[in-house]
Amino acid sequence: MIDGFVIPLLKIVIVLNATLVGVTYMVLLERKVIAWAQSRLGPMRVGPHGILQPIADAVKLMLKEDITPARADKWVFTVAPIISMVPALIVYAVIPFGPEVSLFGRQVTLYITDINVGLLYIVSVASVGVYGIILAGYASNSKFPLLASLRASAQLISYEVAVTLTLVSVVLMSGTLSMVGIVRAQESAHLWFAFAQPLAFGIFVIGSLAETNRAPFDLPEAEQELTGGFHTEYSGMRFALFFLAEYANMIVVSSVATTLFFGGWLRPFPNWAALSFLDFIPSWTWFLIKSFVFLYFFVWVRATLPRYRYDQLMRLGWKLLIPLAIANLVLTGIIRVALL
Amino acid sequence: MITPTHYMLLSAALFIIGVIGVMVRRNIIIIFMSIELILNAVNINLIAYSYQLQDVIGQVFAVFVIAVAAAEAAVGLGIILAFYRNKETVNIDEMNLMRW
Amino acid sequence: MGEAIAFYTLAAFILGFxxxxxxTKDTVHSVLFLVLDFLFVAALYVxxxxxxxxxxxxxxxxxxxVVLYLFVVMLVNLKRLPEAFQDPNRHGRIGLILSVAVLLELAAIAALGVGSVAPVRTAARALPVTGNTEQxxxxxxxxxxxxxxxxxxxxLVAMIGAIVLAKREL
Known part of the structure; x- marks a missing residue:
């Protein structure tokens, strides 16, 4: 009873809450880092150094008036933010934050579940998230959101192909689709897959920047051309849901990158006995540190790089990343067969 | 106790809903979606028997059905777009010319 | 028992959607229901x-x-309702009746036919791998x-064909 029901439920509650807190503080981190990059201070007023700013933002967004445009498709308009939020959250069901540990005299796994098709589950759930964007643009019944949502979904679908192909080459290395199995494969191979698959990793990083609609690929939200993107007509909590979904997706992508390419919960050089003093740091902390590096990288890129043009973005995706990903996949397959 | 008969009945009902969609609706996009429903009904049957017989071949067939559905959707929607560009309609009752 | 509850719930959702x-009149809503339907079919597969x-x-x-369908629905910006015109030679009602007749026939075959034939039980195919995906x-x-x-x-052919059909000039 406790093992089958209470503990999974507790894990779900903890992961969901941690994610939402993480998302709100991700926004603060982004504002602070970008301010630092631009020699500004960023939010400073709410709490010491603006540390309570996310709470103030959340309260503001919840208290704002929730407007539905008169000619909007009301049902779809209401459902769209939910559709984009839910996939971003249910992905965490298969992300392993750590191995099995004993906690209060009980063996507990630090992941909600480990399914045989874990990676496929992540890819397929992420592909459903596109609907939120398309429907938001359609339901607003307004031209800028419609254009932005067509752009966004075209971009997402194009880059999803490249990213999925890189994931296939990781699966070729690990021989399993289970997220825990992939980490274990990196442990037994004595190698983080980022070093075994540098090209796949590079394509994954670029593709995931595009898939999360982040700079330099944030065309769907290009303020100068589209007045804000597919969520132009949204306000209040529904707008906040899109915002949360975007940042939750960033955290998902960082977690997936950590699991697939950087050994998940493993400490650096897990097979060197000389470094075993590092074991006093718990496994999930390594996971969080690695994911944080990724998230910081996301913000750093946004502060540094200018935006792509739309045709350049499409050309990069279809004519460079996808052929490279396929070539990498074929090469990985040949090497695997040769080594067996 | 859920027997294969239950799955067959579900599959038959879904199939017939798809057939009714094809026969009654005149919007060609809805008709295409009805065809997708029919293909899903077939897949339910295949996978129910794969489960019943403990044989994975049913799932292999379902993979082929999905591949064919993807191909059909791509070509069909291409035809719809080409037709719409020329005639500005998606009503199949107005598609009564072999060429234009 | 649990299996029956799961089956009937999923079946109700699948058929309902x-x-x-x-x-549904609005094509976009129709596409949305199709997505939900497919998600429930996926749950049935699980x-x-x-x-x-x-x-x-x-x-x-x-x-x-279905994303493709949604794209096409949004690109095909209809000025008049797609169902406005009806061919006078079309007999939708007869189609409906015939479909229901076929459904009854299929149901009868499934309900009566299967009971009389002993269910075929083949030995599980011996595969060198375990796990659904691997098999x-x-x-x-x-x-x-x-x-x-x-x-x-x-x-591949479908991909090329779709591009040739949908592109304005090659």
Whole structure:
């Protein structure tokens, strides 16, 4: 009873809450880092150094008036933010934050579940998230959101192909689709897959920047051309849901990158006995540190790089990343067969 | 106790809903979606028997059905777009010319 | 018991959304119901011990094919209702009646026919791998290699065909 029901439920509650807190503080981190990059201070007023700013933002967004445009498709308009939020959250069901540990005299796994098709589950759930964007643009019944949502979904679908192909080459290395199995494969191979698959990793990083609609690929939200993107007509909590979904997706992508390419919960050089003093740091902390590096990288890129043009973005995706990903996949397959 | 008969009945009902969609609706996009429903009904049957017989071949067939559905959707929607560009309609009752 | 509850719930959702798909006036709503329908079919696959097929169903159908439909619905910006004109030679009602007759026939075959025939129980096929994904992959790349290659050719041809059809000038 406790093992089958209470503990999974507790894990779900903890992961969901941690994610939402993480998302709100991700926004603060982004504002602070970008301010630092631009020699500004960023939010400073709410709490010491603006540390309570996310709470103030959340309260503001919840208290704002929730407007539905008169000619909007009301049902779809209401459902769209939910559709984009839910996939971003249910992905965490298969992300392993750590191995099995004993906690209060009980063996507990630090992941909600480990399914045989874990990676496929992540890819397929992420592909459903596109609907939120398309429907938001359609339901607003307004031209800028419609254009932005067509752009966004075209971009997402194009880059999803490249990213999925890189994931296939990781699966070729690990021989399993289970997220825990992939980490274990990196442990037994004595190698983080980022070093075994540098090209796949590079394509994954670029593709995931595009898939999360982040700079330099944030065309769907290009303020100068589209007045804000597919969520132009949204306000209040529904707008906040899109915002949360975007940042939750960033955290998902960082977690997936950590699991697939950087050994998940493993400490650096897990097979060197000389470094075993590092074991006093718990496994999930390594996971969080690695994911944080990724998230910081996301913000750093946004502060540094200018935006792509739309045709350049499409050309990069279809004519460079996808052929490279396929070539990498074929090469990985040949090497695997040769080594067996 | 859920027997294969239950799955067959579900599959038959879904199939017939798809057939009714094809026969009654005149919007060609809805008709295409009805065809997708029919293909899903077939897949339910295949996978129910794969489960019943403990044989994975049913799932292999379902993979082929999905591949064919993807191909059909791509070509069909291409035809719809080409037709719409020329005639500005998606009503199949107005598609009564072999060429234009 | 649990299996029965799960089956009847999923079946009700699958059939309910299927009916909504073919009866809804607004095409975009229809597409949305189709996505929901496919998600519930995927849940049925999970129940039938086919997690790989469930994931593929969501990835290819819900995440791929139906997005295409949504794109086309949005691109085809109709000035008049698609169902405005009806061919006077069309007999929708007869089609409906015939469909229901076929449904009854199929139901009768399923309910009466299966009971009289002893269920065929084959021995589980011995595959050198365990796990649903591995087994499907094994069959695809051994016994069904040629159909698999043909299917990939079919997809390639469909891709080229779709581009040729949809592009304004080549």
């Amino acid at each position: 299927a009916v909504l798909v073919i009866t 129940m039938l011990n086919a997690p790989f097929l469930a994931a593929i169903q969501v990835l290819v159908y819900a995440g791929g094919i 499907v992959g094994w069959m695809l790349y051994t016994s069904y290699l040629i159909p698999f290659e043909i299917a990939s050719m079919l997809l």
